[in-house]
Amino acid sequence: MRQALEIIRVFFRIGFLNEAAYRANFYAQALESLVTVGTALGAVAIVFTQTDTLAGWRPEELVGLLGVYFVVLGVINLVISPSLQKFMEDVVTGNLDYTLTKPADSQLLVSVSQVQVWKLVDLGVGVVLLVAATVQRWGELGLRPAAAFLAAMVCGAAIVYSFWIVLATLAFWFIRIENILQIFWATYMAGRWPVGIYPDWLRLMLTVVVPVAFAVTVPAEALAGRLSPQMLASAAALAVALLAFSRWFWRRGLRRYSGASA
Amino acid sequence: MRHFLELYAALFRISLLANLQYRAAGMIWMLGLILEPVIFLVVWSRVAEARGEPIGGYDAQAFAAYYMTLMMVNQITFTWVMESFQQRIQLGELSYELLRPLHPVHNDITDNVAFKLVMLMVMVPALVVVYVAFDPRFDVTPRNALLAVAALGGAFFLRFFIEWTLALAAFWTTRVAAINRLYYSLVTFLSGRVAPLAVLPAWLQEGAANLPFYYCIGFPVEVLLGEIDGPAIARGFVVQAIWLALAAAVITLVWKRAARRYAAVGA
Numbered sequence: 286m287r288q289a290l291e292i293i294r295v296f297f298r299i300g301f302l303n304e305a306a307y308r309a310n311f312y313a314q315a316l317e318s319l320v321t322v323g324t325a326l327g328a329v330a331i332v333f334t335q336t337d338t339l340a341g342w343r344p345e346e347l348v349g350l351l352g353v354y355f356v357v358l359g360v361i362n363l364v365i366s367p368s369l370q371k372f373m374e375d376v377v378t379g380n381l382d383y384t385l386t387k388p389a390d391s392q393l394l395v396s397v398s399q400v401q402v403w404k405l406v407d408l409g410v411g412v413v414l415l416v417a418a419t420v421q422r423w424g425e426l427g428l429r430p431a432a433a434f435l436a437a438m439v440c441g442a443a444i445v446y447s448f449w450i451v452l453a454t455l456a457f458w459f460i461r462i463e464n465i466l467q468i469f470w471a472t473y474m475a476g477r478w479p480v481g482i483y484p485d486w487l488r489l490m491l492t493v494v495v496p497v498a499f500a501v502t503v504p505a506e507a508l509a510g511r512l513s514p515q516m517l518a519s520a521a522a523l524a525v526a527l528l529a530f531s532r533w534f535w536r537r538g539l540r541r542y543s544g545a546s547a
Numbered sequence: 548m549r550h551f552l553e554l555y556a557a558l559f560r561i562s563l564l565a566n567l568q569y570r571a572a573g574m575i576w577m578l579g580l581i582l583e584p585v586i587f588l589v590v591w592s593r594v595a596e597a598r599g600e601p602i603g604g605y606d607a608q609a610f611a612a613y614y615m616t617l618m619m620v621n622q623i624t625f626t627w628v629m630e631s632f633q634q635r636i637q638l639g640e641l642s643y644e645l646l647r648p649l650h651p652v653h654n655d656i657t658d659n660v661a662f663k664l665v666m667l668m669v670m671v672p673a674l675v676v677v678y679v680a681f682d683p684r685f686d687v688t689p690r691n692a693l694l695a696v697a698a699l700g701g702a703f704f705l706r707f708f709i710e711w712t713l714a715l716a717a718f719w720t721t722r723v724a725a726i727n728r729l730y731y732s733l734v735t736f737l738s739g740r741v742a743p744l745a746v747l748p749a750w751l752q753e754g755a756a757n758l759p760f761y762y763c764i765g766f767p768v769e770v771l772l773g774e775i776d777g778p779a780i781a782r783g784f785v786v787q788a789i790w791l792a793l794a795a796a797v798i799t800l801v802w803k804r805a806a807r808r809y810a811a812v813g814a
Contacts, residue, residue: 313722320725324732328741334748335602336594464572471579475586482593484680487585 292389293397296364300400314403322410325351325477340482342509345418347479350505352414353438354476357445357500359408365446366466367399369453373463376456382544392535396450419508430510433517437504440517440524444496447527450535457538469495476501499523558654562661573662574669580625581618581673587741588614588681603745604774611683613743615674616768620699621740622663622670624706624763628655629730632714633723641809652711659707686773694780695771698762701787706763708794718805739765743774759790 304310329351333344342350372395375381384394452465472490476497480488492498503520506512566573591614592607600606605613635641644651677683713730717723735741736751738760744752755761766783769775775783 309722313725316725317728320728320732324735327736331736331741331747331751332590332594335746336597338597339590340593340597464575467575468578471575471582474579475582478586478590483589486680487589 288389289393292393296397297400297402301402304402311403311406314406318406318410321407322351322355322414325354328477340479342479345421346505346509348414349418349508350479350501351477352411352416352418353441353501353504353508355407355411355414356438357411357441357476358473359404359406359411360442361445361449361469362401362404362407364397364400365449367401368396369449370463370466371395371399373453373456373466376542377460379544381542385539385542391539392450392532395453396446415508430507430512433512434504434507437507437512437517437520440520441496441500441504443524444520444527445500447524447531448496450531454531454535454538457541473497479505554649555653555657558657559661562654562657563664566658566661566665570665570668573666577666577669577673580622581669583740584614584618584621585677588677591742591746592681603743605743605746608682608684609772610743611677611681612685612772613768613774615677615681615683616771617740617764618674618677619670620702620764620767622666623699624703626655626659626707626710628707628711628714629723629727632717633721636717636809637721645806645809655711656707687771688773691771691773695767698767698770698784698787701784701791702763702767705759705787705791705794708791708798709759709763712794712798712801715801715805718808734760734763737761738763739768743769745774757786759794762787762790 326348329344329347332339333347337343339347372381372384375384375395381395384398385391387394449466449469452468455462455465472495475483475487475491480491480498480502483491488498499520503512503516507517588610591602591605591610595602595605595607595610601609635644641651644654710730713726714723716726720726736747737755737758739755741747744755744761744765747755755765762783766787770780770783
């Protein structure tokens with residue numbers, strides 16, 4: 286565990302050192318993030334010119350939902366997406382050999398090998414939205430909803446990570462499927478709205494096929510104080526199950542890998 | 548002219564074969580294009596149901612017809628040159644294209660049409676699902692259908708010209724991602740994608756009616772469904788024609804200057 290944390294720390298340091306030389310990228314990223322968050326908030330604002338609540342969600346609760354959306358987006362873009370994309374290229378080129386010879390867990394190494402530090406901006410934007418959404422009721426926001434929210438976030442992160450690693454692991458069987466990661470991006474934007482508004486078939490897809498519901502809506506419900514203990518328990522159970530499954534799947538995939546010369 | 552047609556036939560054959568080969572990747576890209584209008588359709592249906600009365604003239608079934616048509620129009624008019632140009636310039640791929648005795652825009656057009664033809668195999672089932680799930684109400688007269696085809700033609704070329712011109716920004720800066728994002732955001736609000744124009748706040752309606760983006764997507768949709776009346780349609784065609792002429796002039800000007808600026812990798 287301590288070694289794992291140390292590895293993550295080192296990769297973040299390298300990522301920062303690499304990017305620190307290109308500071309203008311920071312401003313480009315900041316502009317991008319602001320435009321994206323402005324678009325999302327603008328859409329919510331337009332909807333609420335016509336109504337007071339959307340399927341039971343008040344405007345500030347939807348801002349909280351967007352906060353969760355951007356935090357998750359930030360984490361994925363910060364490390365998970367760039368690392369796993371690199372991993373899929375490495376399987377094709379055979380460069381994965383170098384990773385496998387290192388004396389550390391291979392799944393950990395491929396999951397954190399690339400860090401795009403400027404994507405921290407998205408994470409920051411998400412935190413600002415979360416604060417803005419809750420600042421008026423900090424007094425009444427007790428310890429329990431706060432703890433439930435944090436727990437739901439951790440579960441959501443674990444579920445999303447498992448989903449990504451499973452998709453990426455498919456690279457061991459199929460070459461040239463880097464586009465498969467796009468499945469996540471194509472559907473993730475549905476998470477800007479609570480999944481409860483969607484018709485059953487679409488909600489099912491956003492819960493089971495792509496875990497947008499658990500990644501975004503469930504934590505946002507916790508923040509709004511509406512998450513039932515049963516729902517949190519099922520999120521936790523799913524998180525554990527998916528982590529275990531993705532671990533097993535990774536090991537199976539790894540056994541298929543035959544190296545650069547194959 | 549005959550030479551030109553033969554050229555197009557050849558280019559189109561190549562584009563079609565390439566797109567058939569890489570259809571799986573294309574299908575995944577289509578997911579997002581299909582999902583966005585469905586999301587806004589769901590949101591507005593919920594709002595209309597909760598209010599129990601039409602919003603800006605739209606009830607749930609009218610929203611369904613609007614977004615289903617928008618899906619088709621967006622599918623016909625969208626381009627991906629803004630994404631592809633960055634790579635073409637930064638990796639020097641454009642060098643080969645410049646060596647051909649032919650403006651690269653022609654190949655982009657055949658590529659665009661071929662991709663969309665191949666993607667009909669995703670689009671048609673998606674439209675069927677939306678039709679069954681949301682029960683749209685179409686009120687289309689033959690006159691509106693004819694006018695909509697004309698509006699759609701204008702929309703295709705207007706959008707193509709605008710996005711091709713913006714794509715040329717990659718000649719001057721390597722950070723086109725921020726520009727693209729800004730453009731997409733403007734388009735989302737001003738083209739009728741977030742909501743039909745009649746549902747937007749008055750000041751946004753005003754802006755959208757005078758800027759080009761609405762004439763790339765929302766205008767043909769509203770013409771087909773009869774959401775705007777005769778004078779508004781006539782005015783729309785005039786505004787669309789003005790923007791089209793402007794965009795065609797700008798693209799010629801910018802391309803000349805851009806091609807002169809181009810220095811391939813290693814130069």
